[in-house]
């Protein structure tokens with residue numbers, strides 16, 4: 536039986552497909568893009584502005600208020616943060632793989648490797664900076680406001696395992 540949220544999931548599948556196409560176009564862009572590519576870029580702008588942005592706004596309006604209630608009752612509010620840790624570890628692994636390869640290179644580093652390395656650095660920096668912002672803006676204020684310094688210190692000690 537299909538899940539009740541299948542419509543949202545299917546919409547997301549469409550978004551992922553469009554995003555993959557956007558990345559592919561950026562990856563393969565030449566110095567003189569042809570008419571087809573220019574047309575596709577216009578389509579990408581249209582998609583991002585008129586499909587993806589309203590999608591996010593619709594979620595803020597409809598999905599998130601309900602999600603807040605459900606998660607408060609049945610879920611774990613920091614599940615999304617933990618999921619980001621999983622993805623951060625993957626991005627770290629990718630970056631380190633390229634960095635190691637470049638650090639150990641005997642001859643010149645091929646352009647494709649340099650591009651892939653650059654991409655991994657940008658992805659890692661982006662995800663990590665968003666993640667840190669979430670922790671600092673959405674989690675830590677609660678600790679500042681509702682815990683004593685002693686309680687915060689106990690949390691920090693637990694984090695560092697000593």
Ligand SMILES: [Fe+2]
Nearest residue numbers: 547590591594
């Ligand atoms: Fe969404």
Ligand SMILES: [Fe+2]
Nearest residue numbers: 620666667670
């Ligand atoms: Fe974290």
